[in-house]
Amino acid sequence: MAQTTQLVLTKRFGKLDPVFDLTAYQGLEGYGGLAKAVQLDPVAIMADIAESKLLGRGGMAAPVGDKWQQVAKAKGDTKYIVCNANEGEPGTFKDKALLAQDPLAVIEGMTIAAWTLKAKQGYIYVQGRYPELVATIEAALQQARLAHYLGQEILGIPDFNFDIEVIAGGGAYVCGETSALLNALAGQPGRPDSKPTDPTQTGLFGAPTLINNVESFANIPVILRLGSGAFLALGTPEAGGTKLICLTGQIKHRGLFEVPLGLPLTDILNGAEYGGGALNGHQLKFVHFGGQAGAIAAAADLDELTYSYEALQVKNLTIGSGAIVVMDERTSIIDYLTSVAQFFMTESCGKCIACRLGTLRIYEMLQRFQQHAGVPGDLTYFEHMVDHVADQSICPVGQSIGNPIFSAMEQFPEEFKKTIDWQAQPKEEVPW
Amino acid sequence: MRSKQNKGDTLPNQYGRLVAPVSLEGEPEVLSRSEQTRNSRRFAVDLELSNHDVNCFECPKNGDCQLQSDAMAAGLFHTSFHGKRQPVGQIDHSNPFFDYDPAKCILCGRCSQVCHLRQGRNVLSLSGRGFATKMVAGYEGDFDSSMCESCGNCVSVCPTGALTAKVHQDYRKWETTQVKTTCPYCGTGCQINLVVKNRKIVDAEPANGVANKNLLCVKGKFASYKFVTSGERLKKPLIKRDGEFVPVSWSEAINYMAERFGTLKSQYGPDSLAGFACSRSTNEDNYVFQKMVRTAFGNNNVDNCARVCHAPSVHGLGITLGSGAMTNTIADITTDVDVILLIGSNTTEAHPVIGAQIRQAVQHGTKLIIIDPRNIDLVKNSTLHLQLKGGTNIALINAMMHVIIKEGLADEKFIAERTEGYEAMRDLVADYTPEKVAPICEVAPEDIVKAARMYALADKAPLIYCLGVTEHSFGTEGVMSMSNLAMLVGKVGRPGCGVNPLRGQNNVQGACDLGASPFDFPGYQKVGDPAVQAKFEAAWHTKLNDKIGLTETQALPAAQTGRIRGLYIFGEDPMATDPDTNDVRRDLENMDFLVVHDLFMTETAKYADVVLPGLSYAEKDGTFTNTERRVQRVRQAAKALGGVKVDYQVFSELATKMGYEMAYDSPSAIMDEIAQVVPSYGGINYERLEQNSGLQWPCRTLDDPGTPILHVDKFTRGKGLFKALPYQPPDELPDDQYPFLMATGRQLYQYNTRVMTDKTPGIDQLAGRSYIEMNTVDAQKMGIKDGDKVQVSSRRGTIQTYAAVADVVSVGSVFMTLHYHDGNANVLTNPHCDDIAIIPDYKVCAVKIEPVAAPVDSH
């Protein structure tokens, strides 16, 4: 029996009309977090966030409190707050949902960050192909400015000056990666840097920069309102809060759900409140966690698992952005991986040879497997190829391609072996 | 699932490698570290080859290609992939000098890096994603429609056959050798490797010189060698007989010259002869030339073209600081400085590689202040632009000094300890309030204050100037106001500061250093100073004339009065370069005997009695001294044109025939003599130059490493001298009849009279005709459109040219370049000279402009 969740992120969804109605937002505890924050010392705020064990919701799962402290400690008078709303993966829509249904919560979170870190300027980086979303955010920002929640002397506090600009990006997945994001914000091509730098020290225009995900920011007012203890209690002892998940694929209820961290996975997949189980007459086969870059698990292996960072980690699975793609027995793992490889191939920014051409060659190889045209030796060739691409790419896009592929090979070896004509002339030696 | 990551306390990164490889065909091989590395390399090469137009025989980079050598190292020559490939043969030929073949591009990004980070242009970038990723120029993708300025630095760094010079089709690396030498164009002193096949120069590559750090501009990269083998080169001495030039032997020519000069000398006295040296030629040639004039001609009537560009710097800085040269080095004033104050220098066109280094400095945080009447390209990179009216520099600098003194920003300690003459200057500038000066200069008073503060408050702030300061009827005063300003804030004699004139021609610094001047023996040792006279008489074993000679600008008109009868012009073209061309023609026609020694039959040469062929920089050994006083080697790369004598030998033989015996074994022997007589060159010889990246004078002894920064503890003249310099309006100002104020200057693609640049066809494709820049407002008023033919007249003459309408010049001002024979700006310019350096006012004259009706067909 599924437990009923305390909703903290989605509780205002559907109750604001229009969604940027600031008074309605205030009526539903909106700006309560900021009101709390300005009573507190920045050090205390950061301690609260650290104790709440909020992990970054953009996919990297970095402790948010640590990141804020690093930015706070960084030298420099100018600091920036950046909200990563790029959300460029198929099957992930939770950041867009937050911004579309409760934009002021994200803005409030960013404003608390500005107060804490003494930043004057913030940016929301969102994909330009969602013009209505951009318009909604702009409208919410305008409401906040009118109500003196943004601009000069916020809440009448001298020197508390902060404003936010929306930057509509070109819509590439890789622009969600921090260095590519900062390049794009600075007007440069949105490609990752070859040498990683720490944005908390040298970020946008070389200044210390806090980059957090939309959902991470939306959690900030919640922590301040509830207190870190209550927030932690929403999740697990290792990671507090709830998580927005995007359930897609061959499952009864597809869509966005807010779940407490630590919920049994069977509840998420089969619980009536959530996934509702396999489509009629079918059986779940595998689940792809955390987005395209994550690993794949056989559905049969998930019975004992809870949905939490620490439990999934044991199985090399990830929460990632919160995407959960579910497939039933009708879907061939090879077909599924071919579409995953196509995603990597089109989203490669082209900077690394291994990622630019290697993902194409992986895709072509999978197409060959789809046609059962493999020969002995091809599986080894394929394995090495994927390994080299993951090894030689400079950013996590290329590096991640092994996650779905190798996990699938491990779970479903027979399906791969079936693509090979074992009687055919074996491939000569793998050249690398 | 096997994990790829170490399990630590922290949660795993959710992106990146989480899962280890899975082998489905037996146990995986265990590989050593080096085998793994080798395999990684092989994989990368395999991928490259799978999408590369592997067609090495046809590729210019065959034998010099990164992909080839990577493939060699990996031992992998054929791809194992059979998938999709990009189409071949889609080559962008649109740039006149180089081609881009995407099918040979490995997308390494070096070209875009050099274009962005070194050249400071944002032309190239990766565009598209995944397989469709391409290196593209500009927005449209082809070079022609981009903002590319054809510097070719991307071509030089491209490791494959993707970006290649068109000339590269004709040679392969292994057929060539490289000769490192110094670029023959501007005074930056870039080091070039000339690529030589069968003793002929086929290409040029940047070398890593101190001044250029592997960069070149379009002229150095693409236009530095074609003229050497041009069919238009003069090949034999010519004597004019009955109005026709007749080829003669060298001995006949030398005998004839000796006889004619000798006759004039005995008939009208030694002072009736004069010689113009060549600031494009080597130090050694210039030294021997001036020695010939001083000994065999027997006077000091020797000069060089610095007269028409930077003579005021030599004089002005000589007077106030004691050395008429750039005080700091190029690297020093463009690296890690807080503010650059740039006055009257269109650096990106006249000294492009220094311009690129200024752009780099700005990228690294330097603030750029520009004082210039034109909206030059660097304005885009500047923090502040004072678009002053032409010819009002001195007023503006006085006002800046006024502000600095008033706000207590002057360096009192420096002034007290190291300078003199301060009080008079201070009293004078007390009147120059920003409010009073602003209307004179047509700039906002706040901007004057802002510029003064930024410059004074910066820790490191070099002042860089060029011909916008010198080429005026008050040019020398203009230069002295530069040193006033820098001394006022104690920014001389320190790293990242100084007063830095950018010298124009490749060796104008050297020509001045080595005595091609009527006022100075080599090393700025003064004519008329008895000790100096005695020294040179002893060194040269002859009696010397102690009268100061005539400058170029005085010697030419002196033909019309009969004071000068015989003239030897080595490598100059006053018909093209000197103001008031019509008057120069009369001067030349009046000359009794004229010798012109040049690479080509120039406009001036047509008036000569004897024309001698000269050798280009690529056919001789020697040295040039660049704008930062760095003496650098020039090395013979190509076989000398058959039958052409080495220049210094011609001078020696003529002098010998005229009774003063001279002979040198080699340029190196000449440099050894220079070291004997010029103290600041005392430690320079070829052996040391071979080992060092040039030597910066003063370099007095063999163990002296040279001097990067002048005036460190003490000024060359002892104390720095302030000069009180009242502003005076230029000689000729616009009026009702000639309503526009015209300045002249240079542009990137051409060089001076174009005799060298116009031998490279691509150059004229980019910049082939003369033009006059006008402001949109003026042009509209007169019904003139961009590209229209116009007639331009001044009190001295009339020319036709084409209108270039934009907002580069302000309303009421116009600008022409000095490069073109058709549409020669110097027909218009004012020969009125500055009375110290005797430099003409090229930057201010009054002109009128009229539209020229399009020719009607039936007539």
Ligand SMILES: Cc1cc2nc3c(=O)[nH]c(=O)nc-3n(C[C@H](O)[C@H](O)[C@H](O)COP(=O)(O)O)c2cc1C
């Ligand atoms: C290829 C790639 C794409 C990413 N895309 C996103 C994204 O769309 N949104 C996001 O918030 N984080 C994304 N991230 C994670 C960010 O790099 C970064 O860690 C995150 O925005 C930090 O915020 P958080 O700590 O609040 O999660 C991506 C990372 C990579 C490597």
Ligand code: SF4
């Ligand atoms: S791994 Fe792929 S996406 Fe990342 S930088 Fe390299 S080419 Fe670009």
Ligand code: SF4
């Ligand atoms: S340097 Fe050459 S190979 Fe490298 S990206 Fe540029 S054009 Fe391509």
Ligand code: SF4
């Ligand atoms: S030629 Fe120069 S300006 Fe043009 S693209 Fe190459 S580096 Fe850039």
